[in-house]
């Protein structure tokens with residue numbers, strides 16, 4: 001008989017508990033032994049007084065908390081006190097399964113070292129892309145490849161909001177509220193909508209895919225709070241959708257990594273991923289382009305990844321590696337490839353001069369898309385790299401101080 005301590009019983013924790021009970025027989029059969037959740041640590045005990053297994057709940061983390069425990073499942077979220085609890089478990093040689101992307105993005109290297117030193121396993125499949133088994137796939141199944149590119153949608157909440165704005169013309173606040181009610185959003189949804197959650201996941205995936213450490217805060221991050229209905233209408237009129245795209249690229253010496261709202265063709269692989277679904281497109285030198293997609297947020301998809309991690313440790317007799325320790329890597333500041341960008345200019349009332357646009361951006365590379373309203377002009381411009389577009393935008397603003405400007409990368413090249 002094996003014992004599990006469950007740390008946290010919120011959306012994900014209760015999902016793990018439910019799935020564990022639902023599939024208990026088949027889980028035990030596959031494992032060849034019985035595994036039970038024997039204690040559940042929560043912040044506010046009184047909230048759980050109606051739970052049928054209330055006697056397993058506690059709000060006290062004692063020094064001997066792990067004494068009769070074999071596995072620890074951490075689903076509390078945030079760094080503290082999850083970091084202290086996970087560290088103590090690993091130091092005591094207990095195997096840990098966590099869904100905590102904040103923790104793994106910030107402290108993953110350190111905790112992996114502690115796990116290895118104590119002959120324990122630290123698994124974190126649920127920390128990236130919810131139910132999609134991408135961590136194990138990158139670490140093990142694709143290990144024979146050199147991976148040089150990841151293009152992904154890694155946040156369910158923002159994908160849900162952007163989908164509702166696109167499909168139903170729903171406003172941003174209503175869509176966010178629905179995502180919160182469905183249990184997709186973080187306790188503080190700022191990290192979803194500002195792109196931090198996707199950046200943390202991208203840094204975890206990038207470390208495993210390229211064997212290089214990039215601190216998530218060094219990723220160039222832009223959230224979806226600046227995306228408005230008109231941007232979405234512009235995109236729609238050109239057969240694009242706007243998605244919060246997380247991408248990283250390794251050229252052998254430097255990594256470029258960004259999370260930003262971008263235009264993707266509506267019939268491309270990424271363009272077809274809607275609502276809380278996530279996708280990860282990986283380029284390996286042997287496998288070529290390979291695509292994974294599925295539910296990236298929500299209680300049961302996340303619980304699926306957690307139980308898979310647990311069973312993996314038992315079935316593989318603890319041989320699952322915590323991932324090798326990676327080196328630090330220099331970062332590039334600009335997307336280094338030629339691509340099209342969608343640029344939108346807005347004035348407070350005066351018509352925008354198309355000549356000014358042509359003077360600033362190379363005229364032969366500009367296609368104006370909508371001239372019905374000369375106070376709000378959208379155009380597509382081809383740029384040799386991201387530096388070109390940034391320089392041109394700065395230059396344009398310097399000469400047209402009364403205008404506001406925003407621009408989106410257009411991903412044309414990810415699997416049509």
Ligand code: HSE
Nearest residue numbers: 155156157185186297
């Ligand atoms: N808030 C996260 C999301 C949950 O929306 O993707 C899954 O990590």
